[in-house]
Amino acid sequence: xxxxxxxxxxxxxxxxxxxxxxxxxxxxxxxxxxxxxxxxxxxxxxxxxxxxxxxxxxxxxxxxxxxxxxxxxxxxxxxxxxxxxxxxxxxxxxxxxxxxxxxxxxxxxxxxxxxxxxxxxxxxxxxxxxxxxxxxxxxxxxxxxxxxxxxxxxxxxxxxxxxxxxxxxxxxxxxxxxxxxxxxxxxxxxxxxxxxxxxxxxxxxxxxxxxxxxxxxxxxxxxxxxxxxxxxxxxxxxxxxxxxxxxxxxxxxxxxxxxxxxxxxxxxxxxxxxxxxxxxxxxxxxxxxxxxxxxxxxxxxxxxxxxxxxxxxxxxxxxxxxxxxxxxxxxxxxxxxxxxxxxxxxxxxxxxxxxxxxxxxxxxxxxxxxxxxxxxxxxxxxxxxxxxxxxxxxxxxxxxxxxxxxxxx
Numbered sequence: 001x002x003x004x005x006x007x008x009x010x011x012x013x014x015x016x017x018x019x020x021x022x023x024x025x026x027x028x029x030x031x032x033x034x035x036x037x038x039x040x041x042x043x044x045x046x047x048x049x050x051x052x053x054x055x056x057x058x059x060x061x062x063x064x065x066x067x068x069x070x071x072x073x074x075x076x077x078x079x080x081x082x083x084x085x086x087x088x089x090x091x092x093x094x095x096x097x098x099x100x101x102x103x104x105x106x107x108x109x110x111x112x113x114x115x116x117x118x119x120x121x122x123x124x125x126x127x128x129x130x131x132x133x134x135x136x137x138x139x140x141x142x143x144x145x146x147x148x149x150x151x152x153x154x155x156x157x158x159x160x161x162x163x164x165x166x167x168x169x170x171x172x173x174x175x176x177x178x179x180x181x182x183x184x185x186x187x188x189x190x191x192x193x194x195x196x197x198x199x200x201x202x203x204x205x206x207x208x209x210x211x212x213x214x215x216x217x218x219x220x221x222x223x224x225x226x227x228x229x230x231x232x233x234x235x236x237x238x239x240x241x242x243x244x245x246x247x248x249x250x251x252x253x254x255x256x257x258x259x260x261x262x263x264x265x266x267x268x269x270x271x272x273x274x275x276x277x278x279x280x281x282x283x284x285x286x287x288x289x290x291x292x293x294x295x296x297x298x299x300x301x302x303x304x305x306x307x308x309x310x311x312x313x314x315x316x317x318x319x320x321x322x323x324x325x326x327x328x329x330x331x332x333x334x335x336x337x338x339x340x341x342x343x344x345x346x347x348x349x350x351x352x353x354x355x356x357x358x359x360x361x362x363x364x365x366x367x368x369x370x371x372x373x374x375x376x377x378x379x380x381x382x383x384x385x386x387x388x389x390x391x392x393x394x395x396x397x398x399x400x401x402x403x404x405x406x407x408x409x
Contacts, residue, residue: 032334073177081216086108088188092183106173108168109168182292211287215234
């Protein structure tokens with residue numbers, strides 16, 4: 001009884017087989033089928049190879065939320081060269097609350113304003129990168145991914161020169177409150193007083209004024225190699241002594257999470273304006289470089305993502321299965337059309353017909369109808385010789401097995 005139940009269960013499982021095996025004797029291979037198979041396997045291999053590169057690639061995902069951190073300090077990284085002597089200028093920060101930030105973290109270094117050939121090459125390269133960033137914003141994702149490699153953010157140090165050093169390089173960093181403020185470089189050293197601060201500009205002659213400048217680097221937050229800020233490489237040359245340069249900066253807090261680095265920094269956008277100070281013409285103001293910044297209330301989280309393995313396997317299976325099925329259908333359709341065009345398709349030939357009774361020769365020889373296809377041609381020749389009748393093959397068409405049977409006409 002148990003054996004019977006096992007046998008029934010095994011029979012039921014066999015009936016549920018979705019992958020029936022076709023005997024090799026019923027399978028017919030053709031040159032066209034082999035050619036299509038070769039093309040299909042080649043396309044599968046190429047697409048699978050390309051899909052592997054897609055799987056290895058990563059992309060950046062941007063998410064936005066309200067910045068809830070308003071108590072921490074923000075770092076300003078500065079590297080600016082001004083075409084004036086260091087003793088004639090001063091730099092400081094004044095925020096919206098009229099709080100003067102100490103500039104102890106800044107260093108004043110006498111340099112030449114003109115760049116050496118090596119420095120000029122670096123500067124032109126940086127300007128070219130800035131131009132490409134304005135046209136192709138996706139390049140910033142590349143810098144995010146390769147930040148750990150360290151794209152140079154400052155030109156090489158100037159070589160010693162016998163000419164007098166008439167420019168001043170102001171570089172270093174400051175920590176300010178996360179409120180709007182104004183970082184400026186103007187004539188004279190700054191001194192604090194109860195109502196704010198002042199610069200000792202009266203001690204400097206107007207003939208010494210020259211606020212031509214070059215911004216080698218200006219960023220906010222943690223200094224990360226590989227990130228090109230919008231003002232990096234900016235160079236302004238003025239012909240007038242009394243000149244005001246204004247930069248209006250909007251800072252966006254940013255969290256960067258990649259497979260190479262994880263840090264909190266800030267991105268920013270900037271607009272600029274410049275004008276000549278001429279009190280007689282009604283253009284009032286103070287000569288200098290003014291960078292007015294404001295902080296956005298939104299924070300951007302940039303995360304590097306990767307295609308999961310299960311999704312890669314599903315896409316790979318879709319490629320293989322889709323190409324295999326599509327090429328099979330195309331091969332069948334092309335073969336069908338070739339049969340129609342070449343007049344090999346006969347109406348009614350695919351309709352099942354009742355098999356004629358077996359023809360037995362008069363001398364009581366063995367029947368002609370047999371399942372062995374090897375003897376088919378021998379029996380056909382025998383009938384032609386003995387009976388003088390034509391024998392036509394009947395293709396009992398079956399899309400799965402292509403079995404061949406025979407009948408006599």
